[in-house]
Amino acid sequence: MTTPLPVVALIVYPNFSPFHFSVPYLVFNAEVAEGRLFDLKIVSPGARSLAAERAMTVHPDGGLELADLADIVVVPGWHDLDTPPEPELGAALARAHARGAHVVGLCYGAYVIAYAGLLDGKRASTHWMAERDFSQRFPRVKLDMNALYVDEDRLITSAGTGAGLDCCLYLVRAYYGPKIANKVARTMVIPPHREGGQAQFIEQPVAASTEDSRVNRLLDYLRANLGKQHSIDELAARAATSRRTFTRHFQKATGMTLGDWLVNERLQQSRELLETTSIPVERISELAGFQTPLSLRQHFKKRFHVSPRDWRRTFGPKSTAEQG
Template identity: 85%
Template sequence: MTARLPIVALIVYPDFSPFHFSVPYMMFSAQLPEGRLFELRIVSSDARPLAAERAMTVQPDGGLELVDIADIVVVPGWHDLNVRPDAALVAALARAHARGAYVVGLCYGAYVLAYAGLLDGRRASTHWMAEADFSVRFPRVKLDMNALYVDEERLITSAGTGAGLDCCLYLVREWCGPKIANKVARTMVIPPHREGGQAQFIEQPVAASTEDSQVNRLLDYLRENLATQHSIDDLAARAATSRRTFTRHFHKATGMTLGDWLVNERLQQTRELLETTAIPVERISELTGFQTPLALRQHFKKRFHVSPRDWRRTFGEKAGAEQR
């Protein structure tokens, strides 16, 4: 007797994103020479067709009754972060999880799971642009802003856009094993596993000027001399203040200690050099003031969760450049 295929219920909602819909649609409708891997069912709350953001309408296979028979339920994004999912959808997701199904929120789909209360007290991920908003709305959720995806007791959430592919491939691996997941990854021309996390894609703002003109002049000096080693005593003397006064004014103006500010600026310059030049890491460590390649790599890995070499491979302009 042929084993039943796992059933995936893919939720559509008003003004859904075609991309976020297509990621799980393609992944869970994939067909290998061995056959189909999943039974995909498209679901809308009232079983009626729904339009995407523009120029696309989806005909669902049925309503929320399909969620009640699904092994995996996927919410691919969400159209408005201020809009709570309707009570029927919330109840269907809660029932699905209670009976043992996987419930998945891709990107802003994490909001739907959070509104439903399913993520309370649990780890979750979402797009990094929503970090502040999500944290305020759902203080009981333990937001992990580096993870590409999080699986917490069959409640799975992912970071933005491309991380949906990583998350769906993870589900293929969980249900079908690594061999099949690797085949799917090759078919879709994506890596079976990505190193690092969301931190490498988060925009790191350049420190703005402060309202303290004396500190601003000092910051300009430091940016022009990052390769130099700076002590608090030397900088206090340069600013004609005591060590204690300098430390207090610097922290008040920048919100950071001198050490943290220097590391942040040196990492910014390191990223720029990795992306725009072929300069070896050994030389970059000298130019940015990290003193040793090991120190640079340690700070870089701690901040971005990838190595300088992997950063250059991902974001560098010269694909054939020497990477160390």
């Protein structure tokens, strides 16, 4: 007797993103030599045909009743972060989770699961650009911005578009093992596996000036001299304040201790050098003010969850990709 294929309900919504829709569509509609892996159903509330952002309309296989039969329910993004899902969709997600299905929110799809109340008290991930907004809207959710995807209690959420692929392949591995998941990845010409715990590659904002002119001048000095070692006593003297006053003013102005601020700036400079130059990591550690290459590697790995070498491989000029 043939074992039924796992059923995937792929939810579409008004003005959906064709790209976010296509990621789970391609993965869960894939066919390998062993045959088809999933029974993919395209679902919309009320079984309505829905238009994408432009130039594309999807005619679903049915309404939310199909989600009640699914082993995996996927929400591929969301069109408006201010708009909660229709009550029927939220209820369908809750029913799916209650009966043991995986409920997946890719990128901004995490908002839909959060609006449904399913993520309260649980870890989750979403696109880094929404970190502040998501945290304010859903304070009971433990947002993890150092994750490509998070699986807690069969509630799976992912970061941006590339992480959506990793998240879907993670589910293929969960159902069929790494060999089949790697076959699917190869047919899509993408890397077979990235762990969910890898950091999102977040573009750090330009450091803002503070309202304290003395601290601003000091920050300019420090940025121009990151390669040097700095003590609180030296900097307090430069700012013409006591050590205690300097420490208080610096913390109030930047929201960080001097040590944390220096590490943050040194990591940012290290990233820029890795991305734009062929300078060896040993020299970068000197220029950025890390006392040893080991110190740079440890701080870099702790912050970005990848090594400087891997960062350069991903973001550096092609001619320098194998260096570092």
